[in-house]
Amino acid sequence: MNPDISLQLLGGLTAREFMRDYWQKKPLLVRQAIPGFESPISPDELAGLALEEEIESRLVIEHGERPWELRRGPFAEDAFAELPERDWTLLVQAVDQFVPEVAELIEQFKFLPKWRIDDVMVSFAAPGGGVGPHFDNYDVFLLQGYGTRRWQVGQVCDSNSPMLQHADLKILAEFVKTEEWVLEPGDMLYLPPLLAHCGTAEDDCMTYSVGFRAPSAAEVLTHFTDFLGQFLPDEERYSDADAQPTSDPTQIQRDALDRLKALLTEHMSDERLLMTWFGQFMTEPRYPELIAGIEIDEEAFLASLEDGAVMIRNPSARMAWSEVGEDLVLFASGQSRLLSASLRELLKLVCAADALHIDNLAPWLADDEGRNLLVELVKQGSLEFSDE
Numbered sequence: 001m002n003p004d005i006s007l008q009l010l011g012g013l014t015a016r017e018f019m020r021d022y023w024q025k026k027p028l029l030v031r032q033a034i035p036g037f038e039s040p041i042s043p044d045e046l047a048g049l050a051l052e053e054e055i056e057s058r059l060v061i062e063h064g065e066r067p068w069e070l071r072r073g074p075f076a077e078d079a080f081a082e083l084p085e086r087d088w089t090l091l092v093q094a095v096d097q098f099v100p101e102v103a104e105l106i107e108q109f110k111f112l113p114k115w116r117i118d119d120v121m122v123s124f125a126a127p128g129g130g131v132g133p134h135f136d137n138y139d140v141f142l143l144q145g146y147g148t149r150r151w152q153v154g155q156v157c158d159s160n161s162p163m164l165q166h167a168d169l170k171i172l173a174e175f176v177k178t179e180e181w182v183l184e185p186g187d188m189l190y191l192p193p194l195l196a197h198c199g200t201a202e203d204d205c206m207t208y209s210v211g212f213r214a215p216s217a218a219e220v221l222t223h224f225t226d227f228l229g230q231f232l233p234d235e236e237r238y239s240d241a242d243a244q245p246t247s248d249p250t251q252i253q254r255d256a257l258d259r260l261k262a263l264l265t266e267h268m269s270d271e272r273l274l275m276t277w278f279g280q281f282m283t284e285p286r287y288p289e290l291i292a293g294i295e296i297d298e299e300a301f302l303a304s305l306e307d308g309a310v311m312i313r314n315p316s317a318r319m320a321w322s323e324v325g326e327d328l329v330l331f332a333s334g335q336s337r338l339l340s341a342s343l344r345e346l347l348k349l350v351c352a353a354d355a356l357h358i359d360n361l362a363p364w365l366a367d368d369e370g371r372n373l374l375v376e377l378v379k380q381g382s383l384e385f386s387d388e
Contacts, residue, residue: 001110009033009188015111024139024192027153029181033188034108039145039206040101043124046206049092049099050075054287056093059083060131060169068132070168089129089201094119094286097315105143105208112212114351115282115320115331121209125149125201133175133198135161138214141190144183147205151189152180154196161196172196183207213282227277228267238263272324279331283318290316291333293381301375302365310386311356311374317382321347330373332382339369346370356383 003016010018011030022028050057050073057073061083071079073092080090096103102120109117118138122145135157142151154176162173175196182202183189191197193214199207215223240259268274285291291314296304313319317333328339330347339347346364353360356374364370377383 003111007111008035009108018111022190022192026192027179027195028190029183030188030190032186033143034186037143037145037186039185039208040104041095041099041122043204043206045099046090046092046095046122046124047075047080049095050090051077052098054290055098058091060089060091060129062087062128062130068166068169068171083126086126087128089123089125089131091121091123091131093121095122096120097287097290100315102208103315105210109141109210113320115279115318116212116214118211118213119286121211123207123209125199125205125207127201127203130198130200132164132169132171133196134170134172135194135196136191136211137193137216139190139192139212141188141210142183142199143188143208143210144185145206145208146185148182148184148202149205149207150180150182150200150202152177152198152200153191154178154198156194157196158194215281223281224268224274224277227280228270228273231273232267275322275324276329276336279320279322279329280334280336283320283331284334285316285318287316288334290314291381293379294384296375296378298371298375301378302371304385305358305361305365309357311378311383312354312386313350314382314384319351319382321351332377332380335380337373337376339373342367343370343373346373350374350377350383355386 001015003019004014006012006014007018009030011028011033013022013028018028049055053074055073057075059071059073059075059079061069061071063069096106096119102122105120106114106117125147133152133154152175155174155178157172164171164173175198177198181187181189238260240256243255246253314333318331319333320331322329322331324338326341328341328344328347330337330339330350343364346361349360350356350373358365361374364374374383378385
């Protein structure tokens with residue numbers, strides 16, 4: 001995507017201008033980001049998803065005496081019939097993994113790395129419904145599906161911001177409104193991390209929230225060091241060869257800390273291992289249980305393609321690729337595979353194409369490495385044969 005082309009989604013800004021002036025800096029309201037937008041799913045269909053065992057869903061209900069009660073799905077079929085006429089919200093996570101029409105919304109955000117996108121959460125709110133003033137630790141685009149919702153934004157927050165005493169929800173005890181807008185279908189609001197915001201339904205409404213993955217420093221350190229530890233032999237330890245005699249055996253000298261820092265730096269600056277870990281971590285599927293491969297050999301695989309079979313990426317799979325030295329590496333659903341540089345265009349195709357078939361795969365089907373890669377991705381479950 002050309003970063004200097006004006007985008008309707010960004011209100012006429014170029015991707016470069018948006019990244020420079022707004023991304024992770026300040027909110028952006030775009031009227032008619034998607035003109036004439038119609039919600040791909042209905043409230044009844046969203047409620048149907050909330051009945052499913054494998055789908056994360058929540059109900060947030062406001063009460064006079066105990067505000068913001070949280071109920072977790074899956075829900076029984078009669079759960080929604082018992083709800084009041086107003087002041088409640090249904091939130092369903094990762095709808096893009098179950099509804100292809102919702103997944104298509106992600107294509108609107110090609111100016112951002114796809115591996116950074118977490119999911120598309122869809123919410124339905126009755127009049128007055130909301131989840132209270134809060135803040136997120138990640139970027140989010142809020143696209144109005146239908147109906148109208150009033151959004152207010154406030155102060156920048158952090159982990160020290162006062163919160164209400166609530167066992168399940170993180171609701172700000174203090175909210176200082178600075179701006180306010182009412183969004184209609186097709187309107188979109190971008191919010192950077194840590195900005196307090198509060199959304200309230202003016203009438204029956206649906207909102208599509210495109211959220212982004214942002215691992216915390218604690219997650220990075222914990223997960224990477226666990227990953228790194230797999231490659232370090234037990235005999236590699238803290239060493240103080242050539243240390244000077246100590247005058248006080250109870251004191252930890254500064255030179256000991258320097259040696260420790262050198263030990264850590266030596267291993268944590270290994271870019272090959274860091275890239276391998278990062279790619280695996282950022283492509284870990286939200287629902288790994290939904291990625292189930294099939295047993296297939298190369299002969300059966302090629303026969304299926306020759307018969308007109310079409311492959312697609314598993315909706316729950318995450319895929320990305322990168323360069324590691326002179327080689328390439330493909331990350332697929334939390335796993336990595338080192339490949340030769342000659343497969344660059346195949347990796348791009350596998351990660352980005354809507355469909356894979358004998359016509360666009362032909363250049364690589366005669367290549368042993370390329371053919372083997374495709375078969376392994378089907379076995380793993382990141383690629384699957386389409387039923388259509």
